[in-house]
Amino acid sequence: MKSFTSIDIEALKIDPFEAIGQDWMLITAKKGDQVNTMTASWGGMGVLWNRRAAFIFVKEARFTKTFIDAADHFSLCFFRKQYQDKLEYLGSVSGRDENKIKNVGFTLCEDQGVPFFLEADTVLVCKKLSQHPLLPEGFIDSSILPTWYMDGCGYHSLYVGEIEKVLLESM
Numbered sequence: 001m002k003s004f005t006s007i008d009i010e011a012l013k014i015d016p017f018e019a020i021g022q023d024w025m026l027i028t029a030k031k032g033d034q035v036n037t038m039t040a041s042w043g044g045m046g047v048l049w050n051r052r053a054a055f056i057f058v059k060e061a062r063f064t065k066t067f068i069d070a071a072d073h074f075s076l077c078f079f080r081k082q083y084q085d086k087l088e089y090l091g092s093v094s095g096r097d098e099n100k101i102k103n104v105g106f107t108l109c110e111d112q113g114v115p116f117f118l119e120a121d122t123v124l125v126c127k128k129l130s131q132h133p134l135l136p137e138g139f140i141d142s143s144i145l146p147t148w149y150m151d152g153c154g155y156h157s158l159y160v161g162e163i164e165k166v167l168l169e170s171m
C-alpha cells in the first residue's frame with residue numbers, strides 16, 4: 001500500500017503557477033463524518049503573519065465551502081497529470097448532487113483527522129487561520145465583476161491556511 005512521508009516545508013519544491021494554475025488541486029475538508037472536495041485552480045502560497053501559508057478562493061455556492069467553514073483544517077492535494085480528467089469531473093459536479101468521491105474512484109485517507117486522497121503525490125495539511133469574503137467594492141479593475149461574478153454563485157472567500165504539514169508520496 002502506498003504511503004506518505006512528512007517533509008520540512010523548506011524542502012517543498014513546487015511552482016504554484018504550474019501546480020495550482022495549470023495542474024489544479026483538490027480542496028478537501030470534513031464536516032462530522034462527511035467529506036467533500038472540489039477542484040481549484042486559483043490560489044497561492046507564501047508567507048503571512050510570519051507563517052507559511054496557502055491562500056485559496058472558494059465561491060459562496062460551493063458545497064465544499066460549508067465543509068471548510070465547519071472544519072479547523074483543510075487539505076490541498078496535488079496529482080500527476082494522468083488524474084486531470086478526474087479533477088475536471090470533481091470541479092464540474094457538486095457533492096450536493098452526487099457522491100462524487102465514490103464516483104471518481106479516489107481513496108480517502110486521513111492525517112490526524114484531516115482528509116486527503118491516496119492518489120495524490122503531494123498533500124498540504126492546512127490549519128485555517130482566517131477567512132475573508134471578497135467584496136465587490138474592493139475590485140479596482142472594473143472588468144473583474146462582469147467577467148467572474150455574473151454566474152449567480154456569489155463571491156469568493158479567501159481562506160488563509162497555515163501549512164502545518166507537507167506529505168509526499170513514498171511508493
Ligand SMILES: Cc1cc2nc3c(=O)[nH]c(=O)nc-3n(C[C@H](O)[C@H](O)[C@H](O)COP(=O)(O)O)c2cc1C
Binds near residue numbers: 042061090092095156
Ligand atoms: C479547473 C477548475 C478550477 C476551479 N477552480 C475553482 C476555484 O479556485 N474556486 C472555486 O470556488 N471554484 C473553482 N472551480 C469550481 C468548483 O470546483 C466546482 O464548482 C465544483 O463542482 C464545486 O463542488 P462542490 O459543490 O461539491 O463543492 C473550479 C473548477 C474547475 C474545473
